[in-house]
Amino acid sequence: NAGVTQTPKFRVLKTGQSMTLLCAQDMNHEYMYWYRQDPGMGLRLIHYSVGEGTTAKGEVPDGYNVSRLKKQNFLLGLESAAPSQTSVYFCASTHRPHEGGREQFFGPGTRLTVL
Amino acid sequence: SQQGEEDPQALSIQEGENATMNCSYKTSINNLQWYRQNSGRGLVHLILIRSNEREKHSGRLRVTLDTSKKSSSLLITASRAADTASYFCATVGSNAGGTSYGKLTFGQGTILTVHP
Numbered sequence: 001n002a003g004v005t006q007t008p009k010f011r012v013l014k015t016g017q018s019m020t021l022l023c024a025q026d027m028n029h030e031y032m033y034w035y036r037q038d039p040g041m042g043l044r045l046i047h048y049s050v051g052e053g054t055t056a057k058g059e060v061p062d063g064y065n066v067s068r069l070k071k072q073n074f075l076l077g078l079e080s081a082a083p084s085q086t087s088v089y090f091c092a093s094t095h096r097p098h099e100g101g102r103e104q105f106f107g108p109g110t111r112l113t114v115l
Numbered sequence: 116s117q118q119g120e121e122d123p124q125a126l127s128i129q130e131g132e133n134a135t136m137n138c139s140y141k142t143s144i145n146n147l148q149w150y151r152q153n154s155g156r157g158l159v160h161l162i163l164i165r166s167n168e169r170e171k172h173s174g175r176l177r178v179t180l181d182t183s184k185k186s187s188s189l190l191i192t193a194s195r196a197a198d199t200a201s202y203f204c205a206t207v208g209s210n211a212g213g214t215s216y217g218k219l220t221f222g223q224g225t226i227l228t229v230h231p
Contacts, residue, residue, distance in 0.1 A: 031216065031217055033218070033219075040223065041223055041224075042203050042205070042222050042223050042224055043203070043205075043219070043221045044221070045218055045219070045220075048216060048218060050216055056216070058218065090157060090158065092158075092219075094217055096217075097207070097216070097217035100146065100163075101145055101148070101163055101207050101217065102163075102217060103148060103160035103163055104148075104158075104160065104219060105160070106158040106159070107157055108156060109155075109157055
C-alpha cells in the first residue's frame with residue numbers, strides 16, 4: 001500500500017496564480033483532512049471531508065476550496081494565490097473515528113512558495 | 116488558534132538519556148495524540164490516549180494525561196540519535212452535542228535533538 005500520497009511535492013507560484021494540490025489514499029478511509037504548517041508552528045486544519053461528496057471548513061479555510069468527488073481523493077485548490085499562503089501542506093486520512101478516537105495517517109507534504 | 120502549548124520548545128540531550136516533553140491544552144478533549152515529524156517529512160502517529168485513561172505505554176514511550184490540569188507528557192526512555200525529530204501533541208475535542216469528526220488541534224511542537 002502506498003498510504004497517503006500528495007502531488008506535487010514542491011511548487012512555486014506567482015501571486016494571483018491558481019493551482020490544485022492532490023491527495024490520494026488507498027486505505028479506504030472515509031475521513032480526509034488538509035492542514036498547513038508554517039515555520040515554528042504546529043499544523044492548522046484548513047478543510048476536511050467526512051465522506052465522498054462532503055466537505056467542511058476547518059480553522060483557516062479562507063482562500064482555499066476543496067472537493068471530494070471520489071472517496072480516495074481530496075483536492076485542495078487555491079484560486080488566487082497570495083504570499084501568505086506560502087506554507088507546507090499536509091493531507092491526512094483516517095477511518096470514521098469511533099468513540100475512542102483514531103490515529104490519522106499523513107502524506108509527505110507539499111512545499112508551496114508564493115512569490 | 117493553537118489548542119495548547121508545548122514545553123520545552125527545544126530539548127537537547129545525549130544518547131541514553133530520557134527525554135520528557137509536556138503539552139497543555141485549553142478545552143475538554145475526547146483523546147490526545149502524539150506525533151513525530153522528521154525534518155521535512157510528514158507526521159507519524161506515536162500514541163493515542165483517551166480522556167478516561169491516565170497513562171499509556173508503547174515500547175520506549177510513556178504518555179500520561181491529567182485532564183484536571185489539562186496537560187499531558189511524553190517520556191522517551193533511553194533515547195537514540197534516531198529519535199531526533201519534532202514531537203507534536205494534538206487533541207480531539209469532546210462535543211456533547213455531536214461529533215468533532217476526529218479533527219486534530221496541534222500544539223507548536225518540541226524539537227528534540229539527541230547527540231550520539
